Amino acid sequence: MIDSNIKIRLLKADDFDSVVKIDEKFLKFSRQEYFELEFEKLFQSKDYLPVSLVAEEKDGKVVGFVIGELFMGEDGAFPEETSLEIIGVDPNCQHKGVGELLINAFMDHLRKVGVQKVNTLVNSNDYRLFNFFKANKFSSTKKVHLERSL
Numbered sequence: 001m002i003d004s005n006i007k008i009r010l011l012k013a014d015d016f017d018s019v020v021k022i023d024e025k026f027l028k029f030s031r032q033e034y035f036e037l038e039f040e041k042l043f044q045s046k047d048y049l050p051v052s053l054v055a056e057e058k059d060g061k062v063v064g065f066v067i068g069e070l071f072m073g074e075d076g077a078f079p080e081e082t083s084l085e086i087i088g089v090d091p092n093c094q095h096k097g098v099g100e101l102l103i104n105a106f107m108d109h110l111r112k113v114g115v116q117k118v119n120t121l122v123n124s125n126d127y128r129l130f131n132f133f134k135a136n137k138f139s140s141t142k143k144v145h146l147e148r149s150l
Contacts, residue, residue, distance in 0.1 A: 006098055008105040011052035011065060013043045018054070018062035022088045038067060038085070047071055049113065051082075053105055055089070055098045064089040064098040066106045070115065082110065084120040103136045121145060 011019075016039050024030045042048055048071055055064035066087045071079065084106065089098045110118060120138065122130045 005058050006055050006063070006101055007058070008053050008055055008101055010050050011042070011054050011067065013039060015054050015062055015065070019065050019067075019088070022062070022065065022090050023086075025091050026088060041069070042067070051106070051109055051113075053102055053109070055093075055102050063093040064102050066102045068106060068110070068118070070110065070113070080115060081117040081119065082115050084118050099132060100136060 051070045052067040067085045
């Protein structure tokens with residue numbers, strides 16, 4: 001059931017504390033430094049088009065966010081493919097359609113600027129997040145993420 005009291009809008013620099021708080025509520029630890037880097041990239045670089053969104057209640061309280069990166073090429077063109085870096089919904093607002101609203105608005109926004117494909121990464125043991133993305137029309141690819149410890 002989608003909450004009709006939720007409004008989706010572009011992420012603003014002023015949303016920093018709300019985003020960090022929602023992420024911390026869910027993960028039980030703070031990733032403030034990570035978000036400082038993300039917000040710096042999104043709001044201080046001229047190379048990124050604003051595509052990140054927040055969901056807010058009528059009173060203006062931010063209850064969810066989706067952060068994506070759309071890098072503008074040297075010729076001013078945007079790529080046909082981009083990434084969804086992180087999505088978060090306040091635990092008190094989950095299972096109310098907020099995540100679905102965010103994903104749909106994010107996809108609509110990207111479609112308008114010519115993006116044709118959105119990628120994201122999910123930990124292989126995070127079934128809840130994997131199922132969320134699958135329910136929102138994401139599918140597994142044949143690509144495998146590899147890493148090497150140093």
